[in-house]
Amino acid sequence: MTKASSVNWQTWQAEMPATLMFVVRDGKVLLIEKLRGIGKGKVNGPGGKIDPGETPLECVVRECQEELHITPKNPLKMGELWFAMSDIPDIHCHVFMATDYDGVETATEEAVPMWTAIDEVPYERMWEDDAHWLPQMLAGQMFNGRFEFTGEKIDWLEMHFGDAAAAEWKHV
Numbered sequence: 426m427t428k429a430s431s432v433n434w435q436t437w438q439a440e441m442p443a444t445l446m447f448v449v450r451d452g453k454v455l456l457i458e459k460l461r462g463i464g465k466g467k468v469n470g471p472g473g474k475i476d477p478g479e480t481p482l483e484c485v486v487r488e489c490q491e492e493l494h495i496t497p498k499n500p501l502k503m504g505e506l507w508f509a510m511s512d513i514p515d516i517h518c519h520v521f522m523a524t525d526y527d528g529v530e531t532a533t534e535e536a537v538p539m540w541t542a543i544d545e546v547p548y549e550r551m552w553e554d555d556a557h558w559l560p561q562m563l564a565g566q567m568f569n570g571r572f573e574f575t576g577e578k579i580d581w582l583e584m585h586f587g588d589a590a591a592a593e594w595k596h597v
């Protein structure tokens with residue numbers, strides 16, 4: 426992108442901390458169809474807002490339990506997403522991966538599970554930013570992404586990948 430960001434990312438702070446989890450096993454990723462909340466109707470990973478006093482890791486495990494009745498094993502933080510939004514609160518999202526889980530993935534009032542081949546991820550049904558980091562993350566790269574949205578459209582973005590990206594995270 427050529428235009429400058431209108432956000433001062435050094436001092437930017439999100440109103441809403443949130444999480445996402447992507448369990449990957451046998452060349453497939455466990456996605457959800459989201460039935461309520463922000464991004465209702467879209468495909469995403471399980472996740473949600475961090476409760477007061479909760480760590481990102483505690484949140485992502487709780488959200489997987491609530492949304493799909495699974496407990497991810499050995500979750501690993503892979504990235505941060507900083508979203509400056511136009512009509513909903515700004516979001517600071519912590520993204521995790523896991524290779525296994527306890528329990529049986531179950532549809533709930535919040536989410537329908539969708540095991541999806543990694544090369545068949547339906548990016549057209551997801552938030553627009555996902556195509557800018559999910560393929561790289563599924564290939565094992567850590568990342569830091571900054572996005573300005575107007576409504577549901579990106580009008581500025583910057584992505585960094587690898588160990589240097591992890592050094593930019595606001596939270597470990």
Ligand SMILES: CNc1ncnc2c1ncn2[C@@H]1O[C@H](COP(=O)(O)OP(=O)(O)OP(=O)(O)O)[C@@H](O)[C@H]1O
Pocket residue numbers: 443444445461462463464469471472473474475508516518552553554555574
């Ligand atoms: C703007 N581009 C975006 N790209 C990818 N993912 C995005 C996103 N914007 C929000 N998200 C995710 O959407 C969930 C919202 O949280 P949400 O489901 O509303 O929270 P929670 O389950 O706590 O709320 P309810 O109990 O339904 O009120 C949460 O995982 C968050 O990371």
